[in-house]
Amino acid sequence: MPLSEKTRAEIQAALTRYPQRRTAILPALRAAQRDAGYLGQEQIEEVANLLELDPNAVYMLVTFYDMLYREPKGRFVLGVCKNIACYLRGADEIIEHLLDRLGVGLNETTGDGMFTVRPFECLASCGTAPVILINNEEYAERLTIESVDPLLDELRARPFEAAGEHGIPWPILQAEAANRG
């Protein structure tokens, strides 16, 4: 599916925002992924066209960065931290429980397309370890085995439009929208 008009306009705007156009590649890729959910061949070529670059120049970034996906993911990507600070506070047990509950392995997506679990190397939230990062933007902190199930239930109950990346955690987005009236 081609990128939406809104996303194409966002990428065009990024091209003129920075002193040099090439700086806009990363913002363009993130915008495209927000729209399509991942960066397949079609999206990569479309971004390359908009940026007037060879698709290879774009592809080499997609393969480098952890947050750029080459294949579709679940509606909620759960990034589980497994590095030192979370590990010391029991992340392994929490990851084990989470995978068990969802019936998937690491880097796999549940059959209903709801969740993908991916391991993370430190999420800069070590003071509130262990943590899960939801869709690269929302932290679930100070997790315990008991708090995993309610978290999954809460995510399942969210409206469809809450899935994916918004550039700001969904609860805060909702709160700010409410404040504005």
Place this chain on the structure above:
Amino acid sequence: MAEYEKVLTRNVGVPRAYDIDVYEANGGYAGLKKALAEYTPDQLIELVKNSGLRGRGGAGFATGLKWSFVPKGPMQKYLVVNGDESEPGTFHDRELLEHDPHQLVEGAIITCFAVGITKAFFYIRGEFALGYHRLKNAIQQAYDRGYLGTNVLGSGFNCDAYTIHGAGAYICGEESALLESLEGSRPMPRSRPPFPAVVGLYAGPTVVNSVETISNVPHILSRGLDWYTSLGTPPRNTGPFIYSLSGHVNRPGNHEGPLGLTVGNLVNDLGGGVWGGRKMKAFIPGGASSAWLKGECWDVKLDFDTLGGMRTMLGSGAQIVLDEHCCVPHAALRLAEFYNHESCGKCTPCREGTRWMVKIARRICDGQAESKDIDTLFSIADRIGFGPPNKMTLCALGDASTSCITSTVRQWRDEWEYHARTGTCPTASGRPVKPLD
């Protein structure tokens, strides 16, 4: 421990502190006004030099000195604020971005004025959605109030700010890789010299400083040099410092204090002691890249020079506590896995070495190894050096990847040996750490 008034994190917990009205009401932007009204750029660089401020991002390089390396002249110069905080254990920049973005913006504008820069980039780690959002709003508000844009506060000085959101790569926290990322290339470190101060972003002279470093700058102006140097140990270890404390302590989190607290001050007075009344077995003083200390290090002062003299470092300012039930080889393996995952692959010793370190360390932890494998592990780690005498990699990641292995093999050799022989843990059974309760 003496009374300490929080400075860098004073707005954490203040409602809507990320809003410019709240920030200004708490004395915000006073440092910038003072800088523009009372100082010339050269005097500002001199002031920061005299303050003793050193980079909080990892290397601890003198900030004023770095600024003074930028050549004078009309060429386009750049400031890059490094907010790609990804070192395991480190989480102070995220807090500063989410709670006090204006402090950072103010510091960045002062830095630009001091060095003659008109374009400032803020490179924020991709996972920091809220921090990025708050910073973008803060920059917009600063434009609206005339702190950014053309003719800042009527001074004739122009300054523009750009934000960019990363996409998940530890190596982007390395300054030259960060510049590559900003230029739209694969973020791999550059060969130096030339250093970024001379040839940096878009080949222009560039100052790269971390979020916490820049956040110090407004306070040097608004509170003065005497106040700044009264914290810590002048002349080389001064100022306020955010200790990111994590691991087996009762109160993990960001604790601010003067630079140079002892391990005892930090872990017991601020951190509430080791959890469960247990003993401390090991202490990591400066993020995942620093060499580990034995648990008896209570009187060691946490500052750049003291730790540097002990073959470790203050690094990114992250302190991790490991209690007596913790298994050292397993914990070290976690860190080795981190570097294996994050090595960008440009330099062979780091790309191949980190992979072999993980393979061998895992075999040892599984008990499928013998004593000589520990020697092999150590010798591999010892050969990925960045610093002299064996300068094998272009950036410090190579060196950083080895300290978790070398320092633990040196100090806990018996535990590595026990694992190699038996595949079990002398401290706990199989699973190295069990959380309390």
